[in-house]
Amino acid sequence: MQFLDVPTRNLFFTGKGGVGKTSMACATAVKLADRGLRVLLVSTDPASNLDEVLGTQLENSPTAIESVPGLFAMNIDPEEAAREYRERMVGPYRGVLPDTAVASMEEQFSGSCTLEIAAFDEFAKLLGDKDATSPFDHVIFDTAPTGHTLRLLTLPSAWSGFMETNTSGTSCLGPLAGLQAQQAIYKQTVDALGDAAVTTLILVTRPEPSAFREAARTSxxxxxxGVSNQHLIVNGVFTSQTPSDAVAVAMQERADSAVAAMPDAINALPRTTIPLAGAGLMGIESLRQVGELQVEKIEPQFDVVEADSIxxxxxxxxxxxxxxxHGAILAMGKGGVGKTTVAASVAVALAERGFDVHLSTTDPAAHIAATITADAISGLTVGRIDPAKETAEYTAEVMQTAGQGLDAEGKALLEEDLRSPCTEEIAVFRAFARAVAEGSNSFVVLDTAPTGHTVLLLDSALAYHREVSRQTNEIPESVENLLPRLRDPNFTRVLIVTLPEAxxxxxxxxxxxxLRRAQIEPFAWVINQSLAPLTVCDPGLKSRQQHEMQFIRExxxxxxxxxxxxPWQAEPPTGREGLSRLAATAANMVAE
Known part of the structure; x- marks a missing residue:
């Protein structure tokens, strides 16, 4: 870990879900504490597993890790902070505005943007106020603020009175409005993040093309x-110990190819490569081994994976x-779990069973769509929802309506706000509603699905619209009928896609x-890229295989x-043959 040669005081770890940023943050904290330094490790992840990794029950204040002198850790719950923040913003209007208006405001403050701002609020208390962390030599965060949050907070116009009156359902400015009182602390925090002598941002990724693209975008x-002091960790790089294990050899080749094709934007960064662990990095001793130069060749004994447990x-x-x-089939899941591939595989399998199927994807490179179209599968049509195109059209519409009457400063702020993730979510949501409507007489398979928050936001916005204006003629028919369709289990089937990892x-x-909060009951879960059904003999893969079972059982x-x-695929599943292979039996996968 090169960044530990001369570590800065603040170390921020960022990366998409499942890449191992918590493990890397914990390992860094342990290594620094082992040098005799006092270290504070902080997580603002709502699903934080710091307690499990460190073997200590944590609270929302620094807790000593007894097995590592000098190390303290804490979990900050951003959802609780967001609830408190939301109540500060909405509470004064209870009993003043109609209940439907209050409900709409509450939902507008319940989404990811409010969570981002509330999480940054917790960062600021530790970074902007030097006295808060003065007993520590280093402060490590396993979740960093997004570029969108920082961009909003650095806008001079973001602190104008315009925010107080802006409650657009797509807006992050409403959540931001309550932070004006702490403007000075936030400025100090943003300055600290951009000071290379004080802060290092560690981008954690996996040796996969999609993960590299995401890291390059974030970087x-x-x-x-201005956050230029960056370091790249490529986590989970597999090296085969068994040349006779075809799966192990293929896995190493895929990782090597991905690293060789790494985007220039991150290829130029200082880099640390971390070997793939045989199991989860749980416990202090396993964390101490992270980043060691030599990978011990192991020959452990393993339990047999029972077929009936898969x-x-x-x-x-x-x-x-x-x-x-007929109906709509939605593949939902976080980035990087393979929901586009799962959606395409389901669409191909249904078409091969003789049904008319339309697949709609947001695959940025349209790679899946192109390979299917080239194979000309009877009964299957493929379309693409272009997030950039949909967002541009929606932004123009909002500027023509909500932007009317604003002065130049107000319009500039609204334009910035419309570049937020919330805007894309709503814009794609409208395109998604049009696609779902096609499921009345055939199958529509989509890898783009709204979050539970978006569905509830739509619900509350429609209720508020009806209450105040008593008109619904401005709402597209597809959007008007979307909620009943999504909540109808005979029309919509939701597939939650995940990986067999924590x-x-x-x-x-x-x-x-x-989703359940939005009254949508998932139909099934799909566990993707699993080693459990495969026959492997490489000791590293055998260990991973055993580790997966606890999450499969969960x-x-x-x-x-x-x-x-x-099962994990030796060849990336593309084209009709590759996608059909995913819907084959597990037994066939093992045989191959």
Missing amino acids: AELQTL PGELGSLVDELAEVG TPVHEAAKLQDD VTEQHAVRTAII
Whole structure:
């Protein structure tokens, strides 16, 4: 870990879910504390597993890790902070505005943007106020603020009175409005993030093309905002110990190819490569081994993975999906879990069963769509929802309506706000509503689905609109009828896609809770890229295989009504042949 040669006081770890940023943050904290330094490790992840990794029950204040002198850790719950923040903003209007208006305001403050701002509020208390962390030599955060949050907070116009009157359903400015009183602390915090002598931003990624693209995007955005002292950790790089294990050899080749094609934007950064761990990095001793130069060749004993403990194959799930004969099938999940591939595989399998199917994807490179179209599968049509195009059209519409009457400063602020993730979410949501409407007489399979928050936001916005204006003629028919369609289990089937790892499973469980809050019951979970059904002999893969089982059991026993599993693929599944292979039986996958 090169960044530990001369570490800055503040170390921020960022990366998409499941790449291992918590493990890397914990390992860094342990290594610094082992040098005799006093270290504070902080997580603002709602699904934080710091307690599990460090083997200590944590609270929202620094807790000593007894097995590592000098190390203290704490969990900050941004959702609780967001609830408190939301109440400060909405509370004064209770009993003053109609209940429907208050409900709409509450939902507008319940989304990801409010969570981002509330999480940054907690960062600021530790970074902006030097006295808060003065007893420590280093402060480590395992979740960094997004570039969008920083961009909003650095806008001079963001602190104008315009925010106080802006409550657009797509807006992050409403959540931002309550932070004006702490403007000075936030400025100090943003300055500290951009000071290379004080702060290092560590981008954590996996040796996969999609993860590299996401890291490159994040790096560029944060560099534009002045956060230029960056370091790259490529986590989970697999090296085969068994040349006779075809799966192990293929896995190493895929990782090597991805690293060789790494985007220039991050290829130029100082880099640390972390070997793939045989199991989860749990416990202090395993954390101390992270980043060691030598990888010990292990020959452990393993339990046999019982076949009856592994969920059924995707093909059986498709048979059940086909019984209704039409409707919308939604593949939902966090980035990087493979929901586009799962959606495409389900669409191909339904078409091969003789149904008319339309697949709609947001695959940025349209790679999946192109390979399917080239194969010309009878009964299958492929379309693409272009987030950039939909967002541009929606932004223009909002500027023509909500932007009317604003002065130049107000319009500039609204334009910035419309560049937020919230805007894209709503814009794609409208395109999604149009696509779902096609499921009345055929199958529509989508890899783009709204979050539970977006569905509830739409619900409350419609209720508020009806209450105040008594008119619905401005709302598209597809949007007007979307909620009943999504909540109808005979019309819509939601597939939650995850990986057999801690963070993806826990994030998927949170997604399921959000959907249920929106009165949408998921149909099934799909566990993607699993080693459990495969025959492997490489000791590293055998260890991973055993480690997966606890998360597979968690899904089947605690979360899912029905579950399908997709084995890890030696060849990336593209084209008709590759996608059909995913819906084949697990037994066939093992044989291959």
